[in-house]
Amino acid sequence: MPSLVRRRLLAACALSACGLAHVRHAHAASDKATVALVMKSLGDPFVASMIDGARNYQRHYASQLDLTTNGTLTDNDVAGQIHIVETFIDAKVNAIVIAPADSKALLPVTAKAIAAGIIVIAIDNSFDEAAQDAARITIPFVGPDSRRGAKLAGAYLASKLKAGDEVGIIEGPPNDRNAQQRTLGFREAMNAADMRIADTDSGDWTAASGKASALQMLYAHPDLRGLLCANDNIAMGAIEAIRIAGKKGRVLVTGYNNIDAVQPMLDDGRLLATVEQFGARQAVFGVDVAVKALVEKRRQRDLSPYMETPVQLVTKGAAKGFRLGAS
Numbered sequence: 001m002p003s004l005v006r007r008r009l010l011a012a013c014a015l016s017a018c019g020l021a022h023v024r025h026a027h028a029a030s031d032k033a034t035v036a037l038v039m040k041s042l043g044d045p046f047v048a049s050m051i052d053g054a055r056n057y058q059r060h061y062a063s064q065l066d067l068t069t070n071g072t073l074t075d076n077d078v079a080g081q082i083h084i085v086e087t088f089i090d091a092k093v094n095a096i097v098i099a100p101a102d103s104k105a106l107l108p109v110t111a112k113a114i115a116a117g118i119i120v121i122a123i124d125n126s127f128d129e130a131a132q133d134a135a136r137i138t139i140p141f142v143g144p145d146s147r148r149g150a151k152l153a154g155a156y157l158a159s160k161l162k163a164g165d166e167v168g169i170i171e172g173p174p175n176d177r178n179a180q181q182r183t184l185g186f187r188e189a190m191n192a193a194d195m196r197i198a199d200t201d202s203g204d205w206t207a208a209s210g211k212a213s214a215l216q217m218l219y220a221h222p223d224l225r226g227l228l229c230a231n232d233n234i235a236m237g238a239i240e241a242i243r244i245a246g247k248k249g250r251v252l253v254t255g256y257n258n259i260d261a262v263q264p265m266l267d268d269g270r271l272l273a274t275v276e277q278f279g280a281r282q283a284v285f286g287v288d289v290a291v292k293a294l295v296e297k298r299r300q301r302d303l304s305p306y307m308e309t310p311v312q313l314v315t316k317g318a319a320k321g322f323r324l325g326a327s
Contacts, residue, residue, distance in 0.1 A: 033064065035290050037051065037097050038096060038099070040076075040081070041071065042073070046232075050283035053280025071084075072084070082106065095119040095121065095293070100125050100127060103131070103175070103176065104128045107127055107131045107137075114300050121139070122142070123141075124178065125176060127177075138303065140303045143277075144309050146311075149185065149275040150185025150256070150275070153228065153274070154228055156254070157189075158192075160272065166224050168198055168213075169200045169228045170203050171202045172205050173204055179230050186228040207240070210237025212241075213234075214242065218242065225251060226254075229255050232262045239270045255274040262274055266315070273314060275311055277310070277312075285309055
């Protein structure tokens with residue numbers, strides 16, 4: 001794959017300046033662009049915000065764009081996502097925008113979609129680069145640098161601790177590229193601050209897994225001072241584990257995604273920080289890139305491989321300005 005071409009998509013981009021503004025001239029009212037949005041767990045509030053953003057975008061251009069959304073029951077339902085993509089291939093949609101549950105396992109079915117002439121764009125979680133090279137395809141990623149976001153959270157946690165303090169990392173699923181990148185970012189921040197990573201465990205993006213992992217770490221490492229969590233659901237589970245272990249105020253927790261449910265925890269200090277990655281806008285940008293490619297009649301191989309969207313550290317006092325789904 002060619003080296004990544006980084007093009008930052010500014011959060012302040014107005015809808016009228018996006019690809020659908022060109023659709024009015026490129027499509028007759030009866031000739032709509034058909035785009036399918038394929039997501040992970042529909043019960044995840046971050047996923048819900050992305051879908052809401054995309055639907056709001058479509059409502060502005062309902063006469064030019066047909067948008068169909070679908071997702072799975074759980075975040076790691078690879079088979080479910082494969083089935084959804086197969087359905088959209090059969091439906092002959094023009095483009096598929098997908099947040100892949102697995103960076104490698106979803107590649108064969110998306111390659112099938114590309115072979116059928118469907119534009120495919122990844123959001124939230126990028127496809128594995130080596131797997132793309134092996135398949136001789138490029139699937140553009142429109143989304144944030146998860147590693148950079150995790151480094152922001154890790155550096156802020158380190159600023160509240162001292163060199164040598166013990167911390168734990170609770171990851172997302174090991175087959176998820178986002179989870180991998182966030183772990184790398186956490187590790188880089190901890191190493192730079194001379195923190196000791198006492199333990200690492202994988203979760204499944206849920207509060208239950210975060211609670212289980214955190215309880216194990218807290219009892220195995222009584223001197224633990226911080227927990228770096230791969231998303232806010234995991235962080236909420238870790239916070240509950242801290243309460244159960246009687247260590248409230250003694251162990252600092254960071255999350256990722258800035259969902260509404262963690263706002264009270266930021267306000268009262270149970271959560272030290274989280275990372276906003278502007279999910280609603282991210283979905284809008286992904287759909288827009290797909291539509292622009294259709295309007296310009298561009299082929300999959302001609303698309304830029306990486307279009308970076310913003311991340312921002314959120315701490316107490318700043319949280320309300322970056323509520324999930326804000327436009």
